[in-house]
Amino acid sequence: MKRLLTLFIAILCGVAGASAQDLTVASFNVRYQNDEDNREGNGWERRCPYVCGLIDFESFDIFGAQEVLHPQLLDMCARLTDYDFVGVGRDDGKTRGEYAPIFYKKERFERLDSGHFWLSEQSDRPTVGWDAALPRICTWGRFLDRRTGRRFWFFNLHMDHIGKKAREKSAELVVEKIRSFCAPDESVILTGDFNVDQHDTIYTTFTDSGVLADSYETAAKRFAPNGTFNDFHVDRLTDSRIDHVFVSPSFRVVRYGVLTDTYRTPTAESEELVRSGNFPEEVGLRSYRARAISDHFPVVVKLGFAR
Numbered sequence: 001m002k003r004l005l006t007l008f009i010a011i012l013c014g015v016a017g018a019s020a021q022d023l024t025v026a027s028f029n030v031r032y033q034n035d036e037d038n039r040e041g042n043g044w045e046r047r048c049p050y051v052c053g054l055i056d057f058e059s060f061d062i063f064g065a066q067e068v069l070h071p072q073l074l075d076m077c078a079r080l081t082d083y084d085f086v087g088v089g090r091d092d093g094k095t096r097g098e099y100a101p102i103f104y105k106k107e108r109f110e111r112l113d114s115g116h117f118w119l120s121e122q123s124d125r126p127t128v129g130w131d132a133a134l135p136r137i138c139t140w141g142r143f144l145d146r147r148t149g150r151r152f153w154f155f156n157l158h159m160d161h162i163g164k165k166a167r168e169k170s171a172e173l174v175v176e177k178i179r180s181f182c183a184p185d186e187s188v189i190l191t192g193d194f195n196v197d198q199h200d201t202i203y204t205t206f207t208d209s210g211v212l213a214d215s216y217e218t219a220a221k222r223f224a225p226n227g228t229f230n231d232f233h234v235d236r237l238t239d240s241r242i243d244h245v246f247v248s249p250s251f252r253v254v255r256y257g258v259l260t261d262t263y264r265t266p267t268a269e270s271e272e273l274v275r276s277g278n279f280p281e282e283v284g285l286r287s288y289r290a291r292a293i294s295d296h297f298p299v300v301v302k303l304g305f306a307r
Contacts, residue, residue, distance in 0.1 A: 037232075046265075051076075064103075066296075080103065086114040099137075102114075102141050114142070116137055118137050118138075215245045
């Protein structure tokens with residue numbers, strides 16, 4: 001009996017240890033701050049508490065964000081106090097223009113190195129590449145996971161939404177950079193808004209690279225009730241996934257999810273209490289409008305280091 005108890009305790013400890021070593025990774029396009037969204041009721045000031053609340057509640061260990069302007073970056077840093085970040089503004093390599101920052105938990109990870117490059121023929125400076133509409137940037141970092149003692153690379157990007165050639169060449173450039181930065185046996189994570197879904201041939205630049213796999217395809221468990229772009233319409237459906245988390249073979253993908261969380265804002269009918277015979281008379285509902293937290297749903301992936 002004592003031996004059985006010891007074995008049971010050992011199994012429990014092994015399960016707990018494996019869970020503690022998992023990485024919760026995410027990609028989240030938070031939508032840039034702009035006046036048009038304010039007029040439509042989707043302004044950053046309204047959404048920011050929900051964006052940060054979701055990140056905090058889901059407890060992402062490390063994640064790539066996109067479309068983050070400098071004031072938004074400051075807002076996120078003020079609310080997400082457990083995190084530090086790496087990244088620069090794409091317009092000047094400092095604070096102007098959108099960031100593609102990597103946020104990471106300060107206590108868990110040590111940043112060993114970091115940098116960035118532009119998705120352009122001249123990748124070492126702020127430039128617009130090929131037929132792109134805007135300058136585009138990729139942020140990278142190399143981290144030590146203090147919990148496991150493992151080191152890994154993390155890349156985060158936002159590819160152009162207009163230039164098809166720019167997307168094609170950007171994908172090739174990123175794979176080339178990963179190969180040049182990282183040794184073949186090193187662990188790599190690539191997140192971002194790729195503006196390319198799983199049906200596009202450009203997507204295969206990553207999946208056929210021999211370096212990366214789509215975590216959606218390799219996940220042991222998957223929950224994806226929608227694609228990743230919603231355009232602030234929570235009542236629309238797509239199978240297109242343009243936000244991805246690609247990982248190297250040194251990771252095992254435990255879970256993959258697209259988080260379709262919403263929040264509510266009042267309508268003209270919000271004062272009226274709606275009752276139903278399906279629940280107690282003391283309970284009622286009010287008419288509110290469901291809104292998306294961003295115009296992209298975040299992708300969250302639970303990873304483990306392969307033995």
